[in-house]
Amino acid sequence: MIKKYLLFFVFLPFIQLFAQEETTFFGFVIDAKTQAPIENVVVSIQNSSLTQLTSANGRFELHSPIKGEQLLLIHSQGYKDLLLKLESNFGFKVNLGILQLEDNFSDETPAALITLLDSDLTDDNSSSEMTSGLLQSSKDAFMQASAFNWGQARFRVRGLDSENGTMMLNGMVMNKLYDGRPQWNNWGGLNNVLRNQEFSVGTAPSTYTFGGILGAQQIFTRASMYRKGGQLTFSGSNTSYTWRAIGTYASGMNASGWAYAVSAGKRWSDEGFFEGTNFKAESLFISVEKKLNAKQALNFTGFYTPNSRGKNSANTDEVTQLTNEKYNSYWGFQNGEKRNARIKKVEEPLLMLNHYFKIDEKTNLNSSVIYQFGKVGNSNIDYQKTDSPDPTYYRKLTSYFTSLYTKDQGEFSGAFTPDYENAEKSKISFLENYQIDWSAMYRANQKQIPNSEQNSFDFEPTQSRYVLYEDRTDDKTFAVSSNLNSQLTQNIFFDGGATFRNLKSHNFQYLLDLLGGESFEDIDPFYKGNQSQSDLQHPNRKVKDGDIYGYNYNFLGNTIDAFTQFRFAYKKTDFYLAQSYSVSNYQREGLYQNGIYSTTSLGKSQKVNFENFGFKGGFTYKISGRQSLFFNGEHLTRAPSIRNTFSNSRLNNSIVDGIESENISSAEGNYVYHSPKLKMRFTTYYTLIKNSTKTSFFYAEGIFDNGAGYDATDAFVSQTLTHLDKKNVGAELSFEYQISSTLKSTLAAAYGNYTFNSNPNVLITNDANAVKVDKQTTFDFGKAYIKNYKQAGMPQQAYSFGLEYRDPKFWWIGANINYLSESYIDISPIARTAQFYINPANGFPFPEATKERGDALLKQEKFNPITLLNFSGGKSWRVHGKYIGLFSSVNNALNSIYKTGGFEQARNANFRALNQDVSSGTPSFGPKYYYGYGRTYFVNLTIGL
CATH class of the missing domain: 2.40.170.20 (TonB-dependent receptor, beta-barrel domain)
Structure with missing residues (x-):
């Protein structure tokens, strides 16, 4: 027993010195509306690795070895962050009291x-x-x-x-x-x-x-x-x-x-x-x-x-x-x-x-x-060996006939020959068929087979074009x-x-x-x-x-x-x-x-x-x-x-x-x-x-x-x-x-x-x-x-x-x-x-x-x-x-x-x-x-x- 007390008194100054090299911050986090404690809230000192989660009763305790001014961040999903500016005083315990988090619904x-x-x-x-x-x-x-x-x-x-x-x-x-x-x-x-x-x-x-x-x-x-x-x-x-x-x-x-x-x-x-x-x-x-x-x-x-x-x-x-x-x-x-x-x-x-x-x-x-x-x-x-199904393909639009130029044997002559008659026909055709025609593609992928009994045609699959x-x-x-x-x-x-x-x-x-x-x-x-x-x-x-x-x-x-x-x-x-x-x-x-x-x-x-x-x-x-x-x-x-x-x-x-x-x-x-x-x-x-x-x-x-x-x-x-x-x-x-x-x-x-x-x-x-x-x-x-x-x-x-x-x-x-x-x-x-x-x-x-x-x-x-x-x-x-x-x-x-x-x-x-x-x-x-x-x-x- 004498040895234990001796060791205690020998190390007491060092324990006191260590205690003075940090500040303890503690408090409770609750919901501002319900006043109920919030568990697992992240409490941390910014720009440091000091982090702790609140307990079931909302309590936290952080031991900070950082001297001077610091920022305490309290963060939890569904709530607005709370940021507090603190001043560290080594050797002291600082009671931050009850901290209320407001609902973050608007955010x-x-x-x-x-x-x-x-x-x-x-x-x-x-x-x-x-x-x-x-x-x-x-x-x-x-x-x-x-x-x-x-x-x-x-x-x-x-x-x-x-x-x-x-x-x-x-x-x-x-x-x-x-x-x-x-x-x-x-x-x-x-x-x-x-x-x-x-x-x-x-x-x-x-x-x-x-x-x-x-x-x-x-x-x-x-x-x-x-x-x-x-x-x-x-x-x-x-x-x-x-x-x-x-x-x-x-x-x-x-x-x-x-x-x-x-x-x-x-x-x-x-x-x-x-x-x-x-x-x-x-x-x-x-x-x-x-x-x-x-x-x-x-x-x-x-x-x-x-x-x-x-x-x-x-x-x-x-x-x-x-x-x-x-x-x-x-x-x-x-x-x-x-x-x-x-x-x-x-x-x-x-x-x-x-x-x-x-x-x-x-x-x-x-x-x-x-x-x-x-x-x-x-x-x-x-698609292969057939026309583009895109309803806005340029050859289907009015502009194809109003902006034609002559291109003979690879020579760009610059000759301009608008075709207004076909341009109007193209406009009417586009307005009548301005979306993809799925039925037409299905028909193109099949061939007609005469049906003598019904005096009509049946269709059977063939090689697809689309x-x-x-x-x-x-x-x-x-x-x-x-x-x-x-x-x-x-x-x-x-x-x-x-x-x-x-x-x-x-x-x-x-x-x-x-x-x-x-x-x-x-x-x-x-x-x-x-x-x-x-x-x-x-x-x-x-x-x-x-x-x-x-x-x-x-x-x-x-x-x-x-x-x-x-x-x-x-x-x-x-x-x-x-x-x-x-x-x-x-x-x-x-x-x-x-x-x-x-x-x-x-x-x-x-x-x-x-x-x-x-x-x-x-x-x-x-x-x-x-x-x-x-x-x-x-x-x-x-x-x-x-x-x-x-x-x-x-x-x-x-x-x-x-x-x-x-x-x-x-x-x-x-x-x-x-x-x-x-x-x-x-x-x-x-x-x-x-x-x-x-x-x-x-x-x-x-x-x-x-x-x-x-x-x-x-x-x-x-x-x-x-x-x-x-x-x-x-x-x-x-x-x-x-x-x-x-x-x-x-x-x-x-x-x-x-x-x-x-x-x-x-x-x-x-x-x-x-x-x-x-x-x-x-x-x-x-x-x-x-x-x-x-x-x-x-x-x-x-x-x-x-x-x-x-x-x-x-x-x-x-x-x-x-x-x-x-x-x-x-x-x-x-x-x-x-x-x-x-x-x-x-x-x-x-x-x-x-x-x-x-x-x-x-x-x-x-x-x-x-x-x-x-x-x-x-x-x-x-x-x-x-x-x-x-x-x-x-x-x-x-x-x-x-x-x-x-x-x-x-x-x-x-x-x-x-x-x-x-x-x-x-x-x-x-x-x-x-x-x-x-x-x-x-x-x-x-x-x-």
Whole structure:
């Protein structure tokens, strides 16, 4: 006993010293309405690894070794975040008392609107849908406007698409290797279980990843983080879907260390806002956590969200004037029901296992293993030796007869001979048959057999001329990652991580429906002999429903990336430094021996390797408790996506000549002011992206110089741009003022100037020339003179002003007016090359091609400004301890008609053809446009169980 007391007195000074080196904060968290304690609320010290969950009685206790001023964040799903400024006094216990969390209904309900933008997504997922994530963690008025008010006009934050942001799930990067972008449909309909998020904007630091110049979005699905209880959600809308139902339940952590969360939902519509755009989607989600001991836990996450949606066509002004802005050429009636020929289907289940290891009070190690598989299909109609079934095919329209030019023996004479009689007949015919004629295709795929008994005809299947097929991608992705966060000293924090990803992507053409026929010939009818064969190893194949044909190959890809980050936090200043390193390799494996490229299509290509680095840093100066200045900068190199690495992957193993990693630089400066009544942020930014590569495909007329010996002046070609630079400069303003306890005003503004900053090289590949081994297939068209042209696809300026009234009796209403401008059409680079002015008949410039007329023809079209008036409101109740919330909104209340995007058709590939087409007044190959939603509504009912 004497020894024990002696040891106690020996170590007492050290125990007292240790106790003085930390401050203990404790308190209780309760629901502001019910006054009931809330379990499993996340309580953390910002910019540190100190985190704790509240107990069953809502109590928490944090031991902070950080000296001076610090921020305590209290976060729970379904509640507004509570941020407290604390002062640390070592050796003291600070009782924070009872902390009340207010219901987050007004914030969570609009999150359901994310999926309403699904039909706006282009097939390449380039939309900056990262803004949808911003609303989850940011109360910033600018981010709210970006997600809810400007998103319907395809606004992109800082003019950047989603490949410039990093999307993460429990520490794992979800951007696809194929195109660098997330596949948003993978988690559609899971809104209720994906609300636990963190978001870093721009080049700000993230504790989970190095991140891109658009930011990083991290979603958490750890079962113990969900608030215990259930929720039912019912929604109605007239946008991409009509009805939606979601059920969610979370168990909370039980005494045995188990927790789970489940969710199931369904969205559907026979027709969305645009004609023929049917929608069907289900969603299933499960997260199960097992607490192994006080320091370790395992969590399994799995979800499956099969969905399909009918696409909407882009139309020329001619077609829109004959129909309306909702017109969609992709559908037609079959047996009295609308059938869309272009359906996008996504079925990619995901399985994920996470290990959470709290090494000590200052260090956490989180590791992940993920396996994702499934398919993405885009359907279309294939046809052979017959006319196009597209009702807007240019030969079926009036403009074909009013803009005819003479083209004899490949010579573009410029003679103009309008045929008004046939033009009128064409107009009448189109108005009578302006949708796909499914019945006609079925008849074409069958032959008539006389039936003498009934004095009529029967039909029996024959070789199909029309079929419905799918461009399929079946991916298998395996990835592992690990992320370490540690507080090294009182003021220094370390974040680091590494990820390995492996992809096998099977790409092929899949026959869905013979449309009444008995088989389909697996050839390319534009070629003859061996060159027409899709696979020389199996020539003249007859394919049926469920068969692969046309093209068939694998993409193989591996990436390893790692990052380290050091953050320094002091009373008046914070700063950070981060580094990244990555290695990528890609390969194509041809499964068919294509008849055009018999020696370069089968087997594995050369492996393409890229090694890349990144550096970023930032500095924050805290002027006072209400004001701060911060600056961030980033420079990195980035491997091109698999999509842009191979020039014609459907047919051969060719790699883009001179392919390089992109060079990206970005910098931003911010001023932030926060007070109880006023919240303001002003940001300026500069971004330069260099050495981008972009590949596209189209049919062009008058593209080659027949006089120089090429086989034909017209061709279906692939176009690859290299050394394409983009410059994005602009400013953002977020302003929020609490006029009174119930009335709040918001103002958001985005001013940008997004341009091309180089004249990229243009490479054109003509497959037709490959049929002769001595012929050149890839042609260098020199530079496309597009420097200072505007980047397309989004408004470059946007402004929003809103008012919101919140009544103490838990109802609210808001309205905002939005003005968006400076949106431009997507230009055709080949029309900006020197070759555009060359007559393909003789190789000499067109004599009538003056600079003035060329500038007029090639002037980039700017769309009209857009004004959108939106209303929203809601009410919540407590009935027998249960929560009921109602939310509704009306967007574009004035029913404005506006273009959200469009592109120049590249078919007129020389001056004379384009000049004559435009001069006719009714161009056959005028630009095609996408239109935004008119007046739309959304109603949402939430019941908390």
